[in-house]
Amino acid sequence: MTGTAVHSDELVVSDLTVRFAGLTALDGVGFTVAPGSVHALIGPNGAGKSTCFNVLSGVYRATSGSVRFGGTELTTLAPHRIAALGVARTFQNIALSRHLTAEDNLMLGRHRLTRAGFASAGLRLPWARREDARHRARVRDIAAFVGVERHLSAPAGTLPYGVQKRLELARALAMEPRLLLLDEPVAGMNGGERRRMTEVIARARADLGLSILIVEHDMGMVMRLADEVTVLDFGRRIASGEPERVQRDPAVIRAYLGAAHDPAAPSRGEGNP
Numbered sequence: 601m602t603g604t605a606v607h608s609d610e611l612v613v614s615d616l617t618v619r620f621a622g623l624t625a626l627d628g629v630g631f632t633v634a635p636g637s638v639h640a641l642i643g644p645n646g647a648g649k650s651t652c653f654n655v656l657s658g659v660y661r662a663t664s665g666s667v668r669f670g671g672t673e674l675t676t677l678a679p680h681r682i683a684a685l686g687v688a689r690t691f692q693n694i695a696l697s698r699h700l701t702a703e704d705n706l707m708l709g710r711h712r713l714t715r716a717g718f719a720s721a722g723l724r725l726p727w728a729r730r731e732d733a734r735h736r737a738r739v740r741d742i743a744a745f746v747g748v749e750r751h752l753s754a755p756a757g758t759l760p761y762g763v764q765k766r767l768e769l770a771r772a773l774a775m776e777p778r779l780l781l782l783d784e785p786v787a788g789m790n791g792g793e794r795r796r797m798t799e800v801i802a803r804a805r806a807d808l809g810l811s812i813l814i815v816e817h818d819m820g821m822v823m824r825l826a827d828e829v830t831v832l833d834f835g836r837r838i839a840s841g842e843p844e845r846v847q848r849d850p851a852v853i854r855a856y857l858g859a860a861h862d863p864a865a866p867s868r869g870e871g872n873p
C-alpha cells in the first residue's frame with residue numbers, strides 16, 4: 601500500500617456508448633457497482649452485455665463515455681493494466697489452458713503478482729523457490745475455497761465441465777482481485793453444479809469482500825445473488841434496481857422475460873414477439 605489516498609472500489613460506468621460500423625451495441629449506458637456488492641447485468645441475447653464486459657476489461661474500446669474503478673479511468677487502458685488494478689474476469693466459454701494442470705492454470709493467474717521471472721525460477725535461485733512455494737500454497741487455498749483442490753494435478757481439459765468453470769473462477773481469484781467480472785458463470789451447468797457455483801460466488805463476496813459484476817441468463821441465480829440489477833435491451837438501459845423490483849418491471853418482462861420464455865422468440869433485431 602502506498603501513501604496515496606486509498607480509493608474505494610466503486611465501479612462507475614457513465615454514458616457508455618460502443619458502436620461497431622453502423623451498429624450501436626451500447627447506447628449511453630450507466631450503472632454503479634457498490635464496493636462489496638453483487639451487481640447483475642441482464643438482458644436478452646444481443647442486448648450488449650458482453651460488449652460492456654469487453655469494454656470494462658479493455659478488450660473493446662468505448663466510442664464515448666467513461667468507466668472508473670476506484671477513481672481510475674479504465675477506458676484508455678490495455679487489458680493487462682486493468683488486470684493490474686485488480687479487475688479479473690471469467691469468460692462465457694471456458695478459457696483455460698487445457699493441457700496444463702489445474703494447478704499451473706492457477707499459477708498463471710498469479711503471474712502479475714510474481715517477482716520471479718521464468719529465468720530465475722529455472723535457475724532455482726533460493727528466493728525464487730521460496731516465492732514459488734508461497735504462491736503454490738496460496739493457489740491450494742484458493743482451490744480449496746472453490747472446491748477443486750483434489751483436481752490440482754489433472755490437466756484442466758480432462759476435468760468435468762462444472763469443475764472447469766469453478767477452476768476458471770479460481771484462476772480469476774488467484775489474481776487477488778478487488779472486482780470480479782463473471783460472464784455467464786453457470787451457463788451449460790446442471791442443477792447441482794449451478795448450486796455449487798452460486799454458493800462459491802456468494803462466499804467470494806461474503807468472505808473475500810469482493811465486488812462482483814455478473815452477466816447471467818439464469819434468473820433464479822440472479823435473484824438469489826444480486827444486490828442490484830441493471831437490465832439492457834438493444835444496447836440501452838431499460839431498468840435498474842433491486843432484483844425483486846426489476847423482476848416486476850413491465851418493460852423488463854416485455855423485453856427480457858418475454859423473449860426468454862417464448863421458445864419461438866425471434867433472434868434480437870427482428871423485434872419483440
Ligand SMILES: Nc1ncnc2c1ncn2[C@@H]1O[C@H](COP(=O)(O)OP(=O)(O)OP(=O)(O)O)[C@@H](O)[C@H]1O
Binds near residue numbers: 623624625643645648
Ligand atoms: N466485435 C463486434 N463487431 C460487430 N458487432 C458486434 C461485435 N460484438 C458484438 N457485436 C454486436 O453488438 C450487439 C451486442 O452484442 P453482445 O454480444 O454484447 O450482446 P449480449 O447481450 O452479450 O448477448 P448474449 O446474451 O447473446 O451473449 C449485437 O448486435 C452483436 O452482434
